Amino acid sequence: MSAALQFRNLTLGYDRHPAVHHLDGAVETGALVAVVGPNGAGKSTLFKGIVGVLKPLAGRIERGDLKAQNIAYLPQAAEIDRTFPINVYDMVAMGLWRRTGSFGGIDRAARASIEKAIAAVGLTGFEDRGISTLSGGQMQRMLFARLLLQDARVIVLDEPFNAVDAKTSADLFDLVRRWHGERRTVLTALHDLDFVRANFPETLLLAREPVAWGRTASVLTPENLLTARRMCEAFDHEAALCADEKAPALPQSGEVARAGHSVGEHGVATRD
Amino acid sequence: MLNDIFIAPFTEFEFMRRALAGALALALGAGPIGVFLMLRRMSLVGDAMAHAILPGAAVGFLLSGLNLFAMTAGGLIAGFVVAVLTGLVARTTELKEDAALATFYLLSLAVGVTIISLKGTNIDLLHVLFGNVLALDDQTLLLIAANATITLIVLAVIYRPLVIECVDPGFMRTVSSAGGPAHLAFLVLVVVNLVSGFHAFGTLLAVGIMMLPAAIGRFWARDTTLMILIATASGVVASYAGLLVSFHFGVASGPAIILIAGVLYLSSLLFGRVGGLVRQAFPGRHLEA
Numbered sequence: 001m002s003a004a005l006q007f008r009n010l011t012l013g014y015d016r017h018p019a020v021h022h023l024d025g026a027v028e029t030g031a032l033v034a035v036v037g038p039n040g041a042g043k044s045t046l047f048k049g050i051v052g053v054l055k056p057l058a059g060r061i062e063r064g065d066l067k068a069q070n071i072a073y074l075p076q077a078a079e080i081d082r083t084f085p086i087n088v089y090d091m092v093a094m095g096l097w098r099r100t101g102s103f104g105g106i107d108r109a110a111r112a113s114i115e116k117a118i119a120a121v122g123l124t125g126f127e128d129r130g131i132s133t134l135s136g137g138q139m140q141r142m143l144f145a146r147l148l149l150q151d152a153r154v155i156v157l158d159e160p161f162n163a164v165d166a167k168t169s170a171d172l173f174d175l176v177r178r179w180h181g182e183r184r185t186v187l188t189a190l191h192d193l194d195f196v197r198a199n200f201p202e203t204l205l206l207a208r209e210p211v212a213w214g215r216t217a218s219v220l221t222p223e224n225l226l227t228a229r230r231m232c233e234a235f236d237h238e239a240a241l242c243a244d245e246k247a248p249a250l251p252q253s254g255e256v257a258r259a260g261h262s263v264g265e266h267g268v269a270t271r272d
Numbered sequence: 273m274l275n276d277i278f279i280a281p282f283t284e285f286e287f288m289r290r291a292l293a294g295a296l297a298l299a300l301g302a303g304p305i306g307v308f309l310m311l312r313r314m315s316l317v318g319d320a321m322a323h324a325i326l327p328g329a330a331v332g333f334l335l336s337g338l339n340l341f342a343m344t345a346g347g348l349i350a351g352f353v354v355a356v357l358t359g360l361v362a363r364t365t366e367l368k369e370d371a372a373l374a375t376f377y378l379l380s381l382a383v384g385v386t387i388i389s390l391k392g393t394n395i396d397l398l399h400v401l402f403g404n405v406l407a408l409d410d411q412t413l414l415l416i417a418a419n420a421t422i423t424l425i426v427l428a429v430i431y432r433p434l435v436i437e438c439v440d441p442g443f444m445r446t447v448s449s450a451g452g453p454a455h456l457a458f459l460v461l462v463v464v465n466l467v468s469g470f471h472a473f474g475t476l477l478a479v480g481i482m483m484l485p486a487a488i489g490r491f492w493a494r495d496t497t498l499m500i501l502i503a504t505a506s507g508v509v510a511s512y513a514g515l516l517v518s519f520h521f522g523v524a525s526g527p528a529i530i531l532i533a534g535v536l537y538l539s540s541l542l543f544g545r546v547g548g549l550v551r552q553a554f555p556g557r558h559l560e561a
Binding site for chain 1: 429430432433435438439440442445448450490493494496499
């Protein structure tokens with residue numbers, strides 16, 4: 001197995017404050033990883049780093065031979081203008097961008113693949129509907145159809161089943177399973193731990209610092225979850241510089257500032 | 273009889289033919305530009321920029337006559353200065369973006385008019401404020417036609433990234449970096465069309481031939497392509513009918529064109545298929561599924 005993504009002492013954040021702190025590890029090609037953690041744990045931040053929207057404050061992400069277009073991303077709160085006059089078909093067709101670019105035509109084969117993707121998410125018959133008329137669940141189905149067409153090797157889903165009913169999330173998770181079967185690498189942020197235990201072989205538990213990463217059963221232990229809850233805190237604007245570029249901070253009561261700070265790249269949150 | 277009303281004005285008078293050609297060329301470019309301005313919720317920004325930009329274009333016009341480069345450069349500089357100052361003030365003071373933009377476009381307009389009143393004639397001033405679609409000379413016609421051509425070609429080139437950038441900018445960022453340049457090219461097209469519109473309609477009404485047709489399109493179409501077609505068609509109809517009204521009743525031609533567009537807009541507002549008021553009041557019985 002080769003790594004699709006390799007994190008090397010990765011720190012991501014905003015305004016020098018880390019939201020993901022000293023993350024090391026690899027996502028194997030074909031892995032199905034749940035990213036779990038409290039609100040503000042850095043799940044979305046990590047995903048933005050993976051797709052390259054956010055540049056690391058320190059460390060790096062090695063993507064091997066992956067190009068930006070090989071990574072598909074479903075953000076938590078898509079910035080979609082729902083009032084825009086565009087229909088489901090055209091919206092799904094955007095997924096073909098890698099093949100069509102700005103000018104490429106949509107030929108018969110492409111048309112067939114668009115229809116297949118729309119059918120796969122159960123939206124057949126909705127092709128001509130404007131996106132302003134879709135329900136939340138239908139919207140999410142449409143976005144999954146677009147992901148299908150993107151044909152990406154790495155798929156990053158940020159809380160894709162939020163505010164979606166059981167039937168829809170089951171249907172959509174079937175697609176995730178299918179991607180997993182096709183040896184695509186899938187990372188999904190989730191809050192439903194029972195669902196994670198039942199469906200995801202691998203889990204990364206994040207609370208700004210990585211708490212645990214590995215087989216789901218060994219990661220989602222009560223101790224780890226408690227640690228994660230304690231560690232997650234708001235930004236501290238008075239945070240000192242982070243001295244330690246190597247080892248992740250100890251989770252003890254979330255206190256990670258140390259004596260003898262040397263010049264660091266980024267701030268570290270402290271609670272005084 | 274019908275010939276006298278609808279066709280003869282154009283066959284008999286050259287200035288009417290020129291006006292028609294100019295207005296039609298303008299409507300072709302302004303239609304799609306207006307639709308995108310509306311869809312990006314920039315209708316009033318377009319209006320403000322028309323006032324901010326056109327004095328710059330007018331200065332270019334006074335310095336070097338009807339020179340496409342000088343006028344566009346003047347307009348771009350004025351627009352750029354206003355945009356940058358607006359951003360600075362909004363960021364560093366208590367004034368919000370809209371108030372900051374309003375103060376600077378008004379100043380820009382005042383500066384433009386002052387410069388023209390110092391250096392130019394009263395005819396120049398009237399020309400800048402109200403335009404004159406009946407007095408388009410060869411160069412101006414060429415300028416308008418060239419701008420319309422550029423607009424349609426550039427729009428064809430940036431259409432797909434522009435639409436995606438409008439509807440889902442987050443997606444655009446992850447698949448391509450063409451979104452930003454497409455938006456920038458679009459803003460340049462807005463300026464180019466304002467420069468055109470300023471000759472025919474003046475700085476006060478230049479945005480009219482963009483925004484009214486776009487609003488008409490919104491009431492009849494649910495997808496962007498049809499909306500653009502309807503907007504352009506309304507612009508064309510308003511140009512033709514407005515010139516006829518202006519000819520037969522002796523009213524100013526620019527405002528006549530915008531007024532006809534206004535009549536089309538009001539009827540669309542009432543009877544439009546998509547969200548028209550009558551349709552809202554009497555939606556008909558609901559369907560089974």
